[in-house]
Amino acid sequence: DQQVKQNSPSLSVQEGRISILNCDYTNSMFDYFLWYKKYPAEGPTFLISISSIKDKNEDGRFTVFLNKSAKHLSLHIVPSQPGDSAVYFCAALYNFGNEKLTFGTGTRLTIIP
């Protein structure tokens, strides 16, 4: 049972444009969401997170939006840069402090120069 879903395995975006990565979840108990970025031969790196009490969180070029009614979140990267090319994982957990992360299957983002 895939509780966190990333339905786009890959995405290509022109440098300087906006990248939008999407994530859906089924477990309404999830109350904290995170995005991780992974380069080949490296472990995932934390990017940005959002609590279920918020609908938006921004950090520089990265913004995460949460739509609880639709059980959907998205990561916006603007402007996209070549160094953003990586695999992006959406992750969720419930009962913040319970540190079992549930990950999506990832989206490979390619930024075209």
Added chain:
Amino acid sequence: DAGVTQSPTHLIKTRGQQVTLRCSPKSGHDTVSWYQQALGQGPQFIFQYYEEEERQRGNFPDRFSGHQFPNYSSELNVNALLLGDSALYLCASSYGQGQETQYFGPGTRLLVL
């Protein structure tokens, strides 16, 4: 400041064998979590260790076991290896609660033949 380190980087075993993977957490961290990432999938939570005890466990059989030492380093043991155990095994460390402080190591790539 060394980040999370894992050894070995790659490993080849045959079915039925046993394997031990090792993880040293980031300096100052006291909690270690292990994840399995199969090809094309997101990381799956195996278990978490804190104060030398298993604090949480995911849906993995008892063939998967672990240990945490007084210096907070950790081992993951897998007995009676199956072909399906071939995956990237990731270790993540953190201090107390708070997912955004969870740091991942580069992983150990295990191939079971």
